[in-house]
Amino acid sequence: MTEQAAPRRRPGRRPGSADTRGQVLAAARKIFAEKGYDKATVRGIAAEAGVDPALVHHYFSSKEGVFVAAMQFPMVPADVLPKIIAGPGEQIGERIVRFLLTMTSAPEAREPIVALMRTAMVNEQAVGMLREFITDAILSRVAQALSIPPIRMEVAFAQMFGVLMMRYIVELEPLASADTEELVEILAPTVQRYLTA
Amino acid sequence: MTEQAAPRRRPGRRPGSADTRGQVLAAARKIFAEKGYDKATVRGIAAEAGVDPALVHHYFSSKEGVFVAAMQFPMVPADVLPKIIAGPGEQIGERIVRFLLTMTSAPEAREPIVALMRTAMVNEQAVGMLREFITDAILSRVAQALSIPPIRMEVAFAQMFGVLMMRYIVELEPLASADTEELVEILAPTVQRYLTA
Incomplete structure (x- = not known):
């Protein structure tokens, strides 16, 4: 040629x-x-x-x-979720809470997520895109793998979303400065209850 | 004169x-x-x-x-909180969850709150104002009245804030269409645990 x-x-x-x-x-x-x-x-x-x-x-x-x-997200849910789901069922709440808090503790990992959350709050196109991605790539997979009703997965997600928003955007104290393990202790039983009931 | x-x-x-x-x-x-x-x-x-x-x-x-x-909020916390706090301690989670879901079910009551949430997400001045109001007028009062650590009140608030955001802004289904009593049943034990531990 x-x-x-x-x-x-x-x-x-x-x-x-x-x-x-x-x-x-x-x-x-x-x-x-x-x-x-x-x-x-x-x-x-x-x-x-x-x-x-x-x-x-x-x-x-x-x-x-x-x-x-x-979107410059720090991880691909399809790669991460199987590992989180695969461990002992009675500690899945703890694994999810610790994973999310640890992942978002690094500013460079957190910032693209926070940026998309912010955009989604004020932009109809962005919120639709985020809703579909969250549902398809995260919530449906976990709900199916654990055989729980989707609404229970959604309120667990809402708990962690709310905590991350209060910690990193609203900066409520003492939540914003609390260490990961203190938050795992408070939050893990909540997520565990939603995901096993 | x-x-x-x-x-x-x-x-x-x-x-x-x-x-x-x-x-x-x-x-x-x-x-x-x-x-x-x-x-x-x-x-x-x-x-x-x-x-x-x-x-x-x-x-x-x-x-x-x-x-x-x-801000055109539908209620004054100082008027509402004493009634919510005054009832039986073992049902305070249920009273809080039902009050918040009922109050926000009317679009005219919800819209000013959602508007301020949206502004706060993208505006430093607004987020500071909202943080101080939430802390002074709501979180500190309940935490003091119930003698619980502030962080427990904050994660309870984060749960309800996250649910309202997923229900009315992100519109995750089935959460967005779920009826109040179904959500009270799922969420009340979470808020109860945070506020009584």
Whole structure:
């Protein structure tokens, strides 16, 4: 194949480069905002970025992986949840509370999550996207794995969401300065009750 | 006293008129936003509105009353909390959960609260004002009346705040459509445990 036979590309459109990855993420943010999480597809994101869907799968494995990378979330629920669910059932509340408090204790891990929460509070598109992602990637999976009614998973999520919001956004004291283990002791029995009743 | 001896006033500044009340509320919103809830005073609000502090007390009883009226909140915590606290101790969780869910079920009661929550999430001044009001007017009072550590009151508040946010802003289903009594049954034991341990 000669150089002339190669398709013409815009500068920086070399597949597999760091730049292509950035283009996919920019396309993903646009598509997720426009269509929401449920209706967005890897194919649609690839088309928007002008790349092959296989390349998107190669970089990010799944739509969930693209979303997490696009929002700069510190972890992919599909990777983390099986480990949390797999341990002893009578300590699942403790594992969930400790995981969430530990993960969000690092500012660089917490800030993208807080930023999306903030945007979602004042923006209809963002709240729809967040609702669909939370439901599909987190709440439905845990509720199904534990065979509990979805509403119990939702109030457990509301407890932890409320605590993180009061700790990091409203900064209520002493909650904002409390150490992780004190909070695990107070909160774990609540989450445990919701998830085992 | 002759008409000429009366002090000159700007039009609409007649003490006791509906217009004066509106001026006090406009002044209150300005002062609370600038100084926060703790540092704002009835005297400062009266000065901003150009009225006597006694008139502000006459209309609104207290700084708390002015704040609630200025933010269009549906109730004054100082009026409501004693009744909730006074009942049987073993049902206080149930009374709190049912009160909050019933109060927020009416859109006209809920909307000013949701509006301030939204503003607080994205505005440093508003979040400080809300933090101080919540702490002074609600959390400290209940924690003191029940002799519980403040952090337990804060996680109980975080639970209910999270549920209201998921129900009315994020609109997670089935939580958003669940009836009050179903939610009371799930949530009351949590609040009860925090407030009696």
